[in-house]
Amino acid sequence: MTTAATTATSAAAAPAGKTIKIDIVSDTVCPWCYIGKKRLEKAITAFKAAPEHKDVKFQIDWHPYQLDPSASRVPIKKMDMYASKFGAARAPLIRDRMIQVGHEEGINFSYNGSVVNTLDSHRLINYATARGKQDEIVEELFRNYFEEDKCGEVPTLIDSAVKIGLDRGEVEKFLASNEGVKEVQDEIERSKMEGVQGVPNITIGNKYVLSGAQEPDTFVEVFNRIAK
Numbered sequence: 001m002t003t004a005a006t007t008a009t010s011a012a013a014a015p016a017g018k019t020i021k022i023d024i025v026s027d028t029v030c031p032w033c034y035i036g037k038k039r040l041e042k043a044i045t046a047f048k049a050a051p052e053h054k055d056v057k058f059q060i061d062w063h064p065y066q067l068d069p070s071a072s073r074v075p076i077k078k079m080d081m082y083a084s085k086f087g088a089a090r091a092p093l094i095r096d097r098m099i100q101v102g103h104e105e106g107i108n109f110s111y112n113g114s115v116v117n118t119l120d121s122h123r124l125i126n127y128a129t130a131r132g133k134q135d136e137i138v139e140e141l142f143r144n145y146f147e148e149d150k151c152g153e154v155p156t157l158i159d160s161a162v163k164i165g166l167d168r169g170e171v172e173k174f175l176a177s178n179e180g181v182k183e184v185q186d187e188i189e190r191s192k193m194e195g196v197q198g199v200p201n202i203t204i205g206n207k208y209v210l211s212g213a214q215e216p217d218t219f220v221e222v223f224n225r226i227a228k
Contacts, residue, residue, distance in 0.1 A: 043219030113149030
């Protein structure tokens, strides 16, 4: 888990036209990534409320990252993981802080569930993305893990895919294979080579790089710069 950093740096030139491209590097067990998604959605709604921006479109692409690529595929309790990572005294303080921040964003964080390695969840996101269901699966996986105490084991992933309209048999076959593993690992490695060290890492318009779960106003400020 990373803290909500507030840095912004500039990269390549922004695209022309009325589509703002947003690339998000994220992990499915990163609470700040879920918060960042909610804040980004609020920012897009606020930005498009202005008459001059009502026709602006947004293209959002989610990219994989693993905060702990060595995590076990065998579920372990969330709070045991937090205690191991942050210390037994600090873990409940982090939990309570996240619950407070979550309430402000309409997220009911729960820490009663378990956690597993997130590689398969990222494979599923890429699978769903290829079938036009990216936002639906990202939202479902975040809600499952953070609010419904479901970990990312294959049966849960399959149920999530079916819930958003994907074929159960095809998803079962996909997740039982090694298809998409190398693609996810290669994409994570590319992000690291590009300097991504924590998530969420959000690039807007191929130009502005925001690290951490920024406030909606920060996103709107960047949108306005690009729109000009």
